[in-house]
Amino acid sequence: MAGTTSRSGPSDPSEPLVTLFRDLRTSALGLSGREAQRRLLVYGPNELPQSSGRQWPAELLKQLTHPLALVLVVAAVLAWLTGTVILAAAIIAVIVLNAGFAFVQELQAERAVEALAAYLPTHARVIRDRQRADVEARTLVPGDVLVISEGDRVCADARIIDGALEVDLSTLTGESLPAARSADHVNTAGSRLQARNLMFSGTACTEGEARAVVTATGAHTELGRVAALSQRTGRTDSPLERQVKRVAWLIALVAAGAGAVFVPLGVAAGLSWAAAATFAIGLIVANVPEGLLPTITLALAVGVRDLARRGAVVKRLSAVETLGSTTVICTDKTGTLTENKMRVTKIWLPGGEVEFENCSPAAQSPELRVLAYSAAVCTTAELASQPLGSATGDPTELALLEAARSVGVPLTPPARDAGRRAVFHFDPHLRRMSTVDAEGDGTLAVHTKGAPETVLPCCTDIAGIGGGQNELTDLDRTRLTALIDSYAAQGLRILAIARRRLDDDTVIGPDRAALEHGMCLLGLVAMLDPPRLQVLDAITQAHRAGIRIHVVTGDNGLTAAQIARRVGIGAAGVQIVTGEQLDALSEPQLDHLLSGGEEIIFARSSPEAKLRIADALRAQGQVVAMTGDGVNDAPALHRADIGVAMGRSGTDVAREAATMVLTDDDFGTIVVAIEAGRRVYDNIRKFILYIFTHAVPEVVPFLAFAVSGGAIPLPLTVLQILAIDLGTDILPALALSREPAEPGLMDRPPRPRKEGIIRGALLLRAWAFLGAISAVLVMGGFLLVLSQAGWHPGDPTGLGTPLHHSYQQATTVAWLGIIACQIGTAFAARTEHASLRAIGVFSNPALLVGIAAAAVFALTLVYTPFLHPVFGTAALRADQLMLVIPFPFIVWGADELRRLWLRVRARRRTPSPTMQTCAA
Structure with missing residues (x-):
């Protein structure tokens, strides 16, 4: 054109x-x-x-085509074909409920690009x-x-x-x-x-x-x-999301396969095709945990809400679980490990060192006042003008202004700005700042402050004792370098202050190098940004939990290393890698560096370095939590498994790119979030155990019906199973997400990244132990009620037969028995190894409320006449009701004995301290 x-x-x-x-x-x-x-x-x-944005029809269709939903669709079609319209409608309602709930949660998309657009x-x-x-x-x-x-x-x-x-x-x-x-x-x-x-x-x-x-x-x-x-650098599925998808497919295949295999067996055993289809529907519905997905989602939502109250805003539900598997934390220093509140502690003058915090007025020499004035005039920050006002500006400059005020040379912003003729702001590459200011006698002077390694090369002289100035010799430079290293090793941040009077004919131009030369070194200012009080405990807890911590900071390496040692990161010989050294490392060299068990200080690092470090750690299979606050940190926060942004000091872009935002900028909150993530993960496993356990007593009655060729009538109806899965299951399962942490939660190492949330031990406990006990109790109660009514195998129990009412009571006992066993399973699932007494029977009030609500719901179905035709239940006599009351205690008691046996065996395997001493 x-x-x-x-x-x-x-x-x-x-x-x-x-x-x-x-x-x-x-x-x-x-x-x-x-x-x-x-x-x-x-x-x-x-x-x-x-971004193209979410297309809600496609997203909703994605939820409706979830493997668990597809298996339920098959069950609904079978119910429709066999004429059970109410059952088909109930199953479809379950599908829509689950899909709608999951869809609403998926709409919580990240807004990083939108936040950028706001600029x-x-x-x-x-x-x-x-x-x-x-x-x-x-x-x-x-x-x-x-x-x-x-x-x-x-x-x-x-x-x-x-x-x-x-x-x-x-x-x-x-x-x-x-x-x-x-x-x-x-x-x-x-x-x-x-x-x-x-x-x-x-x-x-x-x-x-x-x-x-x-x-x-x-x-x-x-x-x-x-x-x-x-x-x-869009997000990938969290470990929990990937595992739930795999489990969903596994359950779907097992349910569909079981239905397809046992239908021919049922027909061969003498069932009609209609009865075989009913059996298949029951088997599918019994195997599919309809409440699994919404319960997991709600449990994560509870975790998110609890963390928000404790200072961590988590923006993606699945991230709560990812937090629990964190193996490495890459953290900033300033404001995260430290308070970001600088204060001057020492000032070095050519005449000697001044302990500034204990400096008496008599010790405030003219040289000290000159240095304090020169440091204060080379600032842009503003102290609070009123007691209740707020200071603005860089914490380092605020500390210099406070120091000047304490030695009697307060400098107000109007007075400072009135005398200013030029300013060369802090340059991140030069790491210094300079101003040209009018002196009291009308002459001009350049004042410079910055990192000593960049200010000293600009100096040719050093202030003399009692006034004047002397040549800055090589011996002086060597002594100053040793002093600076000594201060840095103490965790102090050092600034060099220099000054130069300008000749009357000096032209003030844009070239700062023409002004920043031939200067006179006035002295050094050492400042301390103290560690946060609670950080040491948080670091100790993180180490106990097997988590490594790397410090990635733009500060001096020795200063960062000293702060790290104070809070317990690294050892006395902690490795320091500067930004230049990191840039020089190849990818294999960086991988080798990070593959060891040591904690590393990455000093003078750029935001781009964070992205490289995150990539290297994730390539090794680590689950990485990365902190950041700047716009350039956004890609690294996006790439890390858990991006952690600062709520107070961070930019909007960093907060939007991060997975978690700390409202208090406190490192300790990260460890709190990790502990919460582990607790949520354990609690998810608890209610998966709870949900999977009662699948056995739901499936076994249908198997007994099929294997007997109908000689044993169906102990349950499909609607009764749905009433369990969506009526009595949800509240106790959700209450398990509020379980307090089991003792020793933060004393074990992080779980492997690829470890499944559903392991063999969990399935054995759910199906072969708790489920088997429950199935025996349920079938025993069903057969006992029928036998007391005079039933023998093969006797008709259909509508209009003498045994029909007793059959309905028997199915009600079986249904109520499953619920009673659920209560026992809920208490058993509260701990994996510890006894119930260790956490307290009443430590989870929500579970007690959930069990009470399940009991009320169950009794309503049993003793409300108009519901009997819908669910196939009947009112029970007192002796029949008393039959199921011991079920919870039998289930819980058996598991309590199993956990006692596990604890005894673990103690026998662990040598005593005395034996360890003798062996040593």
């Missing part, structure tokens, strides 16, 4: 403007309106790529047809000339063509301090985000005004790149 550009990529910061204008086919006067319209057709709207403004000021105009931001195209001023949010990636301003890049870099940008600043070193003449979509102008030519829009911007990366 004539008049449009073929260029769509980012510009080269060092490219001459003339060449850029030529490539973009534009000029400093911008585009015409007609040309902008044509380019809009070529490049599309200036919008972030959006884009709706309108922009451009030069169109040689005049300034307000246009919709979505209509910007490459070649447009933007007019940016203080308070504006940048709408697209652009190259500054004239003017100067300061830009808040925190949405892209995580840096809280504004960065200077101007047309004159051209540097080719570092990444594009550090280019001094480029601006980026989603950032904000905090000061100044400039014009810039748009070089990229929409998906081609840096913000669009992050959005696309977040989409490409």
